[in-house]
Amino acid sequence: MDKLLLRGNGPLRGELRISGAKNAALPCLAATLLAREPVRLCNIPHLRDITTTLELLSTLGARVLVDGQLGIEVDPRPVHSVVAPYELVKTMRASILVLGPLLARHGSAEVSLPGGCAIGSRPVSVHLSGLQALGAEITVEDGFVKAQAARLRGTRIVMEMVSVTGTENLLMAATLAEGRTILENAAREPEIVDLARCLSAMGARISGAGTSVIEIEGVAELHGAEHSVVPDRIETGTYLVAAAMTGGDICLKRTDAGLLESVLLKLKEAGAEVTTGADTIRIRMKRRPRAVDVRTAPFPAFPTDMQAQFMAMNCIAEGSSVVTETIFENRFMHVSELQRLGADINADGKTAVVRGVQRLRGAPVMATDLRASASLVLAGLVAEGETLIDRIYHLDRGYEVIEEKLSALGADIRRISNTRSVA
């Protein structure tokens, strides 16, 4: 199992290209199952979750062609199976996203209940009740969601809670339903807008994506298309925090400041100078970060996927802060690991009080989920001495070549590969 070894060594400096968004690429890949022709996706990041999704699409029968560095063409015409098996689905939450497309396009689907980051119970009731409202018969048996419908029928659905992948699944399913579907209380994340753009390029008729009411006029079929996925706002935010924590000066390219306004506001509150261009963000930090309170909530509020990174920054900030996690009930697993590095954090329920310390000290720590892992990398960048992070397979789910990108900015970080599995 690979590990990361870091030594805190001062400010990050330089330029970096941001990858395409994992959480946009995954639904777009699932959406290819809806088409009658090949769909080409560009700006796809090299990540373990993407590889898993491509394996899943191949298992269903789709022909997957990886062209060049960042392009992937999926030909859904040879799809012959509607079963998404446990072995593939267990590692990745987003695999539930094939449910809506398979059902809408093939009339049935069997998808193992998904895994993913262990940050809470993460039910899929919003997905299932929405598909039922569209006319599907759904049962959950032997760990599989089994769904059937000759043709879905458009209807008005008020989602019981704001769910990102729930909105995406219903949006995809509704594109091929008969008549109009109105999704109310929809999630407004940029990745949903991106998915709607991809589906529209395939011939879907969608309005309102990015607002809480999305209208979809069902069509008989979707055709081939080409779509480039949005930049990864969470990767962007993670590198911005890295620069802020190390007192650095970096410029991120091929990103979009409009996707992470709440994060940029918090960085400015912490004392960073942030300058944005058409597809660039430059951050300069000339002081010790000021502690900032953070409260996670659905977009456009502060993202839960940036909570752990800001907690890491608050650990070395001037003053105290309160970090409140309102989305997931178990997303403070980084607290005990940050404490091993000398952080002063008191977590109780959904709130953590962080008192900034002058310095962290390196220690062996364990990654527990994707963004928790990122927070440990950030802490390792400023800790005195060596930080050794174990179980970084979580990190590989969501960050493309993180050690190469940070090294290019001057960080002392290297991957220690161990071919012997310690399971």
Ligand SMILES: CC(=O)N[C@H]1[C@@H](OP(=O)(O)OP(=O)(O)OC[C@H]2O[C@@H](n3ccc(=O)[nH]c3=O)[C@H](O)[C@@H]2O)O[C@H](CO)[C@@H](O)[C@@H]1O
């Ligand atoms: C692949 C992907 O895009 N993952 C993102 C997506 O996850 P995901 O789509 O799984 O997250 P949701 O938006 O569905 O979850 C939000 C909250 O609603 C709850 N809930 C959700 C569905 C449901 O049927 N019942 C229910 O109770 C969840 O347990 C959670 O407490 O959005 C999260 C919230 O921004 C992000 O952290 C994840 O990175």
Ligand SMILES: C=C(OP(=O)(O)O)C(=O)O
């Ligand atoms: C929680 C995340 O991923 P997933 O929903 O795929 O588990 C994430 O991207 O931070």
